[in-house]
Amino acid sequence: MTGGRDNDSKGPNGATGPSTSYGQHIQWVLQHHKRLQHLTKTNESDAAVTLQGDQLTLADLVAASQYKVRCQVTKDKSVLDTVDASVSFLARQLEEGVEIYGINTGFGGSADTRTSQTVDLQKSLVQSLQTGILLPSEVGVGSEEEEAMSGRRHSLPRRTVRGAMAGRCNSLLRGHSAVRQEVIETMVQMLNDDLIPVVPLRGSISASGDLMPLAYIAGSLEGNPGIYISCPTKDGRKILPSNEAFHQAGITPLTLGPKEGLGIANGTIVSGAVAALGLHETQYLALLTQALTGMCTEAMRGTVDNQHPFIAAARPHVGQIEAAANITRFLRGSKFATTSHLLGAKTGGLAQDRYALRTASQWIAPYLEDLQLAAQQLETELNSTTDNPLIDVQNGHVHHGGNFQATSVTSATEKTRLSLQMLGKLMFAQSSELINPMLNGDLPPNLSFDDPSLSFTFKGIDINMAAYMSELGFLANPVSSHVQSAEMHNQAVNSLALISARYTLDAVEVVSMMASAHLYACCQALDLQAMHDTIRETIQSATKGTIRDLFQPLLDKNELEEVVSITSKAIGHGLKEAKTKDLQDQSAAAADATIAPLFAVFSNIDKSDEVKTKLFTGITAWKDQCAKFVASSVTNTRLLFASSAETITPTYLSHGSKKLYHFVRNELQVPLHKGLVEHPTTDTPSAEGIKVDAGDRYLIGKQISTIYHALRSGRIHDVLVESLL
The missing domain is CATH 1.10.275.10 (Fumarase/aspartase (N-terminal domain))
Structure with a gap:
């Protein structure tokens, strides 16, 4: 049912249904999810398997x-x-x-x-x-x-x-x-x-x-x-x-x-049961990888154009078409993700997003297809006779065969585990880009809320992700290639399905850890982007007022607007260039960044020498005031977000990110990380006066563990599905 083109399609469990705009993989998950909800969440006393x-x-x-x-x-x-x-x-x-x-x-x-x-x-x-x-x-x-x-x-x-x-x-x-x-x-x-x-x-x-x-x-x-x-x-x-x-x-x-x-x-049912439990969680992790790609696109201010249907149609793998459509639906309504390429607006910095965002649908595509085949194989196995000998009552025969050879289970688990490795690798790449100050655009180093000299919030997560990825890469190795002859050489070929299934559950565990950390980081980054926009708007307003106070008698309306535009851009550039510095030094650097542009624009303005002298003289006063209002804008906005981020940030977010963000912030009560003041043994407020009550200070790992538990228990599944529809 890719792209809604089929009139009557079958999912992996053979169910038929009308055409929709959803792809084959997510339709299978929806059907699986609906059945599971019926059995586990209804109040019907007769609900039973x-x-x-x-x-x-x-x-x-x-x-x-x-x-x-x-x-x-x-x-x-x-x-x-x-x-x-x-x-x-x-x-x-x-x-x-x-x-x-x-x-x-x-x-x-x-x-x-x-x-x-x-x-x-x-x-x-x-x-x-x-x-x-x-x-x-x-x-x-x-x-x-x-x-x-x-x-x-x-x-x-x-x-x-x-x-x-x-x-x-x-x-x-x-x-x-x-x-x-x-x-x-x-x-x-x-x-x-x-x-x-x-x-x-x-x-x-x-x-x-x-x-x-x-x-x-x-x-x-x-x-x-x-x-x-x-x-x-x-x-x-x-x-x-x-x-x-x-x-x-x-x-x-x-x-x-x-x-x-x-x-x-x-x-074969022991390996089949382990495989089924692993595949069950992997199907949701495949959805979560697509959702996190959407969240990370917003957090990095990437472009929705990466998933444009024309791109997918030009290379019409059903998995790619589906992943692109899922991520696009997730991102609808975003104020952070752009359509810059189509509008011709993305002219600064990289001309296109890096691979972890730009090629996400292509990366995910074949594994959605593999997971569907794995589901088909396992459901067939669950409804098979895997015994020997077999009794054929109708024809009066006893058949000696080998239906107990669990190679189909092994095939399903090897595909599942490789899918997990590839999904985990994509999360790892996105997370690394999100945290690295050399790659994350306007975001601060280590996604720190406070000054970077004493706050390294997500640095440890970056290291954790590398550890998880290394273990996951090891787990992705095939088990089926390690067969040994057994039982007097009677079992000269054997599937090793249970071993493969067990390692697949280990891979599920590792990828769930990666996904939990990445989701936590994405929520932090979205808060910081919303805070960045609020700071930018506050600074722009202060810039306009200060420029008018200092230069309005000397410049006409158009000239004032040009100066405001040039200085606002220079402040933004200065803040970005100095983002590894603490606030006071960063504010001074932002003010310094405006001097050369002001000298250039004043030099080119057609004014008398007397007026130009006054303009140049005013630059010194401007620089002092600029550094002060930049610092106060950041300070006041930090105070605002420390208490109200969960109500402000959602106004910027897409359909999908809003749902996952709300789940983390409101349902799980995992808040914006405010820096060193969150440390359980720190009683000193931040420079802005931000303080976290002792009972609300938690380890970073504890917050990620809360998300992890919600993921492994299935508590996140409802909101995850809704985010992609």
Whole structure:
């Protein structure tokens, strides 16, 4: 649906809809966002994720895993009958003495063994796979000292395990795995009671599915006391052996029937769930990158023309057309972003914006397209049977294949992680330009609100961004190129999907940090640009009054206007050139910058020698008064913005920036950073008399952390979507 040219288009989850002016990627996000809101924000008591084998969306999985939305097994009789039929078919095959892999044979490279003890064989399977490493503290029997030995946890996050359980139930309901309804219903009950097995983080190569982690879920269903479950209590959470957890919850442990251990363990859903959670956040980070490009364009007084539709149409990649349109919509109504090229007005300084702004839509474009394909791949995977062997009841066959090879998940995660690296690189480039006084135009060094000799506000953020970018660049390396042969060379090729998905979540974390810091910097820069305009207007008014007082008897109206224009420009140029100096020196430099232009204009005016002498003599008085009113203009404006920036700045902003700025300043209560007076141990007011109450002084990192939490929790998603529409 790029540019509104298609009459009937399909998003990655197959939904059709009427044509709009929105591109394919943002339409997918809107549909995903709407579904997630329905499941998580409505007051409907019956809001639930229905599992039926072929309709599970990424939003459903995220709702069930991250937001703990209730799951329910479909009541569709045809679906449930198919599940029962697969169990009955397998039982008949065993009665007839049919040899079936993993049911009465060994596994993998040991499939040359045979047994008639089918129930014990399933126990043997999960026993051989429950080999992961967990710290004692992670299973409730140790202290935090053990955890400190490694510096990080060895277990999967609970939300990931929730997603894996929901997704595995969905796959088993397809009726190809001969797993009983009772097993599926028990797993769903565990989800809804928030009884989540403790599952090791590492040890899966995602070849015959995610065998090891899923074996821990299978073990919990057995009530295995060696498998632990995280249980909710009135005092928080408690880790219990699964048999005790089941006893407290009133759940009867199960004996896994023929193929049920294999049917649970032989799936790609652990890597699929991690990948889905990573892609979910990445889709919003892709939107945020476009929004931040708009904010940074305003903060740098760049041009909207960078995203002109003619440019995109001349190179009609659907992602580029969409990104350009999204950023343009975001920027509508801005008083900072110009249309200078079309109007022929941008004649000073750079003739065009630097690459981080000018080529943003071209940079973002292919990754919007990649993220759409990744979504298609993962939603297909969520609604697939990733087991072996497969039961084909209708045709009476048992198929031995390799649907558990999770390469499609790996493909999706590698694209997602590379997209994150490229989005992060764009933010890094924009942030560096925004903070660097050599590149940021009229903005002060380090985006400092107060004098630069004792205020280096965003310098540390500039360093942080370099650290984040370096780590992100490392994470972007492909995992799929590191495959090792495994399991008696039976698994000679393996997808490494879970490893890739885990690193993708790490990349999500890093890019979210970068985006939070960049958003904080953009809001600061927008305040400073609004303050700059207010200072400029105040100085211009003072310039006009002072010039008239000093020279009105000597010059006519047109000459006075010319002098006012020349001196105002000179003051602006002087302030910019001296922006690394403190206010008094900067004001003096601004006044000095007007002397040569005044001498030039007075020399060329057709006046008598007597008048010219008076004009030249007046320059000294002008210089003294100019330095004073420049300093007072800056001081008074700083005082004004210290108390009222959040009400003044939005009057300058675009549709999109206004929404994000309001979210940061008003909803999150993250204010304009006022400099050294914000430091928690500083009790001295600034030179202008600005003081911040002790209870309101926070570390810069704390303010960015507030934004980060709002981003990772999804709290920012509504306003982010609205900013681009």
